[in-house]
Amino acid sequence: MVKFLRASKLALLLGSCLYLLACQNSDTPPVAEPPKVQASASEPVDLTQICENIQHNMQQIDNTRTTFALEQINQDLKVCLPLLPLNEQLNLLNLSTQMYQRFLHxxxxxxxxxxxxxxxxxxxxxxxxxxxxxxxxxxxxxxxxxxxxxxxxxxxxxxxxxxxxxxxPQYLAIIFAPYMPDAEQIFIERMANDNMQHSLRDGGLTLDAADLTERALFWEDYVQRYPKSHFIRDARYLAEVYALLLFKGTVNSPVSQDYVDEYSIQPAVLFEIKKLAKLQKSPLAQQARKFLAFLHMSSEQRLTEIAAQPTAREQREYGDDALVHAQLHQYLNLKNISIHAKRDCFSDAVCITR
Structure with missing residues (x-):
């Protein structure tokens, strides 16, 4: 009996020690909690769900929603865009433009x-x-x-x-551009920078001749460097627009009325064109050299060497000087493009069809 009591006491003492040891161990924080491991493992599933729903969520944004809803979409875009190929990124970019248009209506x-x-x-x-x-x-x-x-x-x-x-314009540069290939990223970031302020206002230019030259050269280089860019068509348009603005200006901000000689040209414009003419291997520089040659032609030479007829638009805008404008246009091979077309390239980080 005594032996039994001693054995029982020993068993109780051993059990108490094991219990205390277990309590002590339970108070020690684990190295990695299972819930955290499980949450980390489930994260890709959550991301997949967010990205699967994002198009639907974007299409639900309209002019009854709040800025909070927009901000949530933009946070989701930052999560999903790095995971997507370019064609899907561009699809979301178009959806984001439509989303904002609805929101702002x-x-x-x-x-x-x-x-x-x-x-x-x-x-x-x-x-x-x-x-x-x-x-x-x-x-x-x-x-x-x-x-x-x-x-x-x-x-x-x-x-x-x-x-x-x-x-x-900074929206696309911040939300989309960092996750896109170089050609598309550079296009968006450049447009965002250029279009924060007006380039054209009330029919006149807000850019000086140096800015026009720099932009024309940038887009010329972009077209040559990234011929397979998704935005190549708009890049060509921008190169042509800035060349047109440099050599002719606008109706309200003309480079010259009659292009009789160098003294008839805005001094700042003439200075930039002379600098530009010294460059090599640049189509824009070739146009600059031809521009200077045009200024030294007599009226008779122009009639002989340049077979041009003014358009109805040129007659309407330039009156008696319509012919010389038509001659310059043809001699420099400037494009007949409309700056105020339905496709707007001067207010966002991409060109938008209105």
Whole structure:
């Protein structure tokens, strides 16, 4: 009996020690908690679900949604874009443009439109003016004006006393460009930088001759360097537009009226063209050399060497000087392109069809 009690006490003592040891071990934090391991293992599944749903979620954004919804989409895009091939990235880029267009669309009554137009006029005259008659704006205008600066929303002065909402050009440069191949990344980042400010305003140029030359050379080089870029068509258009603006300007900001000689050219433009003419292996430089040669031609030489007839548009815009403009256009092989076409390349980081 005594032996049994001793054995029982020994068993109890051993059990107590094991219990205390177990308690002590349970208080020691593990190196890696199982829940964390499981969460990490499930993360790819969550990412897959987010990326599978993102197109649907983007298509649900309209002008009844909030900036919070946009910001959530943009966070999801940052997660998904690095995982996708270029064609799927470009599809999401197009969807993002459509998403913002829907989000920024405002339905206004005649009275609400008048109030907004008055606000645009006041802002054009006094950019720091406070919003007047805010309660007369459409409810969506009130919301967007309160939240501009969020989710890449901007109120943009489009000229001629027109205020419009737009997605900041920096949106694509920040959200999309870092995850794209070099050609597409460079295109978007350059456009975002150039289009933060106006290039054209109220029919006139806001760029000086040096800026025009630099941009024309950049896009010429881009076309040669990245012929397979998804944006190659728009890059060619931009190279042609900036060449046209450099050598001819616009109707409201002409390089010259009659191109009689060097003294008829804006001095800053002539200076840049002479610098440009010294470059080698550049189609734009060849045009610059021909431009200078054109200025030294007499009227008779031009008639003999250049068979050109002014278009109806040139006659309308330049009147008695329409012929010389047509001759210059043909001699330099400038493209007949419209700067104010339905495809806008001057307000976002990609060209957008309106």
């Amino acid at each position: 405002v339905e206004r009554s005649a009275a609400e439109q008048a109030a907004f137009d008055q606000h645009a006029f006041d802002m054009a005259q006094h950019p720091t003016i406070q919003q007047s008659h805010f309660e007369n704006f459409a409810l969506r205008d009130q919301y967007l004006l309160k939240h501009k600066g969020q989710a890449y929303l901007e109120l943009y002065d489009a000229g001629e006393a027109q205020l419009v909402y737009r997605r900041s």
